[in-house]
Amino acid sequence: MKEIIVLAEHRRGELRDVTWEMLSKGRQLAEGMGAEIGVALLGKGVGQLAEALKPKAHRVLLIEDDRLEVYNSETYEKVLTQLITERKPFLTLIGHTAMGMDFAPGLAAHLKMPLATDCIGIDAAGETLSLTRQLYGGKVNATVSFLKKGPHMVTVRSGAFPVVEKELLPGELVKLPSALTDEGLAKRFLQYVEAAVGEVDITQADILVSIGRGIKEADNIPMVKEFADAIGGTLSCSRPVVDKKWLPKDRQVGTSGKTVKPKVYIAIGISGAFQHIAGMKGAGTVIAINKDPKAPIFSAAQYGIVADLFKIVPILKDKVKELKQK
Amino acid sequence: MNIIVCIKRVPETADADVIIGKSGKDIDKSGLAFDLNEWDSYAIEEAILLKEKLGGTVTVLSLGGEDSNESLRKCLAMGADDAIRLTDPAFEGSDGGVIAKILAGAIQKIPYDLVLTGTQAEDDGYGQVGVVLAELLGIPHAALVNRLEAQDKKVTIHRELEGGLEEVFEIDLPAVLTIQTGINEPRYVSIMGIRKVAKKEIKTFGTSDLNLKAEDVGLSGSDIQLEKIFLPPVGEGAEMLEGKPEEIASKVFDILKDKGGLA
Numbered sequence: 001m002k003e004i005i006v007l008a009e010h011r012r013g014e015l016r017d018v019t020w021e022m023l024s025k026g027r028q029l030a031e032g033m034g035a036e037i038g039v040a041l042l043g044k045g046v047g048q049l050a051e052a053l054k055p056k057a058h059r060v061l062l063i064e065d066d067r068l069e070v071y072n073s074e075t076y077e078k079v080l081t082q083l084i085t086e087r088k089p090f091l092t093l094i095g096h097t098a099m100g101m102d103f104a105p106g107l108a109a110h111l112k113m114p115l116a117t118d119c120i121g122i123d124a125a126g127e128t129l130s131l132t133r134q135l136y137g138g139k140v141n142a143t144v145s146f147l148k149k150g151p152h153m154v155t156v157r158s159g160a161f162p163v164v165e166k167e168l169l170p171g172e173l174v175k176l177p178s179a180l181t182d183e184g185l186a187k188r189f190l191q192y193v194e195a196a197v198g199e200v201d202i203t204q205a206d207i208l209v210s211i212g213r214g215i216k217e218a219d220n221i222p223m224v225k226e227f228a229d230a231i232g233g234t235l236s237c238s239r240p241v242v243d244k245k246w247l248p249k250d251r252q253v254g255t256s257g258k259t260v261k262p263k264v265y266i267a268i269g270i271s272g273a274f275q276h277i278a279g280m281k282g283a284g285t286v287i288a289i290n291k292d293p294k295a296p297i298f299s300a301a302q303y304g305i306v307a308d309l310f311k312i313v314p315i316l317k318d319k320v321k322e323l324k325q326k
Numbered sequence: 327m328n329i330i331v332c333i334k335r336v337p338e339t340a341d342a343d344v345i346i347g348k349s350g351k352d353i354d355k356s357g358l359a360f361d362l363n364e365w366d367s368y369a370i371e372e373a374i375l376l377k378e379k380l381g382g383t384v385t386v387l388s389l390g391g392e393d394s395n396e397s398l399r400k401c402l403a404m405g406a407d408d409a410i411r412l413t414d415p416a417f418e419g420s421d422g423g424v425i426a427k428i429l430a431g432a433i434q435k436i437p438y439d440l441v442l443t444g445t446q447a448e449d450d451g452y453g454q455v456g457v458v459l460a461e462l463l464g465i466p467h468a469a470l471v472n473r474l475e476a477q478d479k480k481v482t483i484h485r486e487l488e489g490g491l492e493e494v495f496e497i498d499l500p501a502v503l504t505i506q507t508g509i510n511e512p513r514y515v516s517i518m519g520i521r522k523v524a525k526k527e528i529k530t531f532g533t534s535d536l537n538l539k540a541e542d543v544g545l546s547g548s549d550i551q552l553e554k555i556f557l558p559p560v561g562e563g564a565e566m567l568e569g570k571p572e573e574i575a576s577k578v579f580d581i582l583k584d585k586g587g588l589a
């Protein structure tokens with residue numbers, strides 16, 4: 001039976017959302033081509049996770065080993081090389097996440113398996129796959145095809161595919177032996193380090209005024225801060241503002257920062273890369289201010305203002321102050 | 327410590343009006359400014375910081391046309407010792423896997439302890455080349471590195487995960503690390519600084535220098551091919567607030583009162 005394998009991604013005892021998204025997409029593809037869907041789960045003491053996965057797949061391919069207690073590209077590559085070589089799935093789906101980005105390209109190269117990374121669309125005509133990717137920070141989309149015959153590997157962007165509820169699958173538990181030995185590793189896990197806790201918790205704010213690289217210089221931040229103060233908003237930002245050390249890390253919105261759900265999110269001079277949007281798409285209302293009418297942020301906003309932020313923000317501040325007095 | 331840094335010259339598109347080119351397979355780059363890939367500017371800075379601390383050399387490698395010399399020179403001005411450009415008409419159409427293969431061919435000719443790449447390129451966004459490179463060189467690696475300490479024969483690195491969490495690994499050298507933005511503050515290079523290295527030789531290598539076969543590079547060696555590009559569907563899109571700035575401001579006030587509980 002033809003099989004699509006999804007790699008379950010989990011960290012510290014919890015399955016990550018991209019797993020369910022891949023299972024949903026994988027199942028739709030499998031149904032379209034008369035294939036079955038298997039989910040590979042690697043870990044130590046992950047029986048409960050296996051139970052949770054069962055209804056979403058024809059089988060859970062479980063590999064338990066003490067040496068898989070935490071993720072390590074080296075152990076993952078060894079174990080998955082054996083699994084894929086033996087089962088020959090038609091397609092392997094892995095998240096394009098901090099974990100997947102660390103090992104999937106190496107695994108594919110090792111297996112000489114054609115790979116397409118960071119896909120936001122996967123369509124199949126028979127066995128021929130057509131993929132959608134983004135280029136230039138999300139400003140254009142591209143249709144991509146495989147030049148070489150399968151089996152293929154695709155890494156999938158988090159949040160790109162919805163989770164569609166369907167009738168339960170049998171979810172047979174298949175325990176497989178681990179390919180690991182006591183041989184030493186060249187890459188050794190030491191510990192996790194938690195994000196530092198800052199003074200301001202942007203996840204609790206009702207109104208966030210968020211700045212991006214469009215702010216150009218640290219000296220321009222007070223201007224936006226005044227506007228934020230005028231509306232009782234809290235200042236947050238995109239990643240480059242933190243990278244440049246203009247604002248502390250705890251103000252960063254996005255996949256590698258915080259996920260926020262304010263009533264109103266005002267994005268100023270932020271282009272709208274998917275890593276940013278992932279952190280703010282839960283906002284009630286999004287207002288985007290950008291001088292580029294094609295900026296991807298406008299497709300994540302309810303209201304858009306095409307303007308130079310240096311001109312419009314001071315006017316916004318004055319107007320709000322004026323109208324509040326009335 | 328001898329360090330190799332792979333860098334790419336990319337068009338600056340965040341601020342630009344992006345137009346689809348005639349071929350339908352790429353954007354029209356004629357009016358665009360180009361610069362060093364953002365992630366690579368952090369990679370080269372990290373290499374120079376290590377060199378300043380531990381000694382050794384920094385070699386920069388770039389696969390690209392003659393224009394790439396500009397970015398290679400920028401790296402030399404920042405403090406790199408040598409620059410090599412990989413170029414051949416046969417490289418045209420190479421995907422991420424093939425780019426890694428070509429870079430690996432060049433790296434095998436140079437003694438090294440550490441290879442740094444960016445986490446991803448701003449243009450194609452594969453997020454692939456560094457990790458494939460490690461596989462082809464047969465050495466360990468880590469992606470998304472946002473902190474790095476080098477000891478004698480190993481490095482301790484932090485990998486950035488989702489939500490601000492990090493994981494710490496110890497890795498034996500030689501290794502490949504893909505560098506994440508924010509790991510350092512890339513130094514500024516002045517026009518004077520670039521002028522100083524304007525005459526420095528940039529070696530070039532092609533397919534035959536790298537013991538590669540023409541059919542293994544370019545489109546014929548690639549896994550994937552770009553069929554067409556298009557502007558993303560706008561979806562529901564935003565309601566655009568138009569009019570005089572004061573009118574827009576009044577509308578924003580109304581929205582804030584309506585949706586944000588502005589008192």
Ligand SMILES: Cc1cc2nc3c(=O)[nH]c(=O)nc-3n(C[C@H](O)[C@H](O)[C@H](O)COP(=O)(O)OP(=O)(O)OC[C@H]3O[C@@H](n4cnc5c(N)ncnc54)[C@H](O)[C@@H]3O)c2cc1C
Pocket residue numbers: 137211212213214215237238239240241252253254255256257258268269270271272273274275276279289290291292295307308309310340341342445446470
């Ligand atoms: C693994 C990984 C994790 C990441 N995590 C995050 C994350 O958590 N959060 C995050 O934000 N990013 C994250 N990124 C980075 C992300 O890919 C983008 O690089 C980043 O979001 C871009 O930030 P920006 O929109 O502020 O800058 P740019 O993309 O440079 O956009 C600047 C915008 O400002 C506009 N602008 C310029 N001048 C003006 C003006 N005068 N008036 C009005 N508009 C103006 C421009 O038109 C442009 O749209 C991550 C990347 C990776 C690889």
Ligand SMILES: Nc1ncnc2c1ncn2[C@@H]1O[C@H](COP(=O)(O)O)[C@@H](O)[C@H]1O
Pocket residue numbers: 332333334363365366387388389390422425429442443444445446447448450451452453454455456
């Ligand atoms: N043409 C190239 N020349 C040199 N290095 C490259 C090239 N393309 C990609 N790289 C390196 O690989 C990294 C990741 O690129 P990518 O996998 O294309 O997203 C970049 O940050 C560079 O360090």
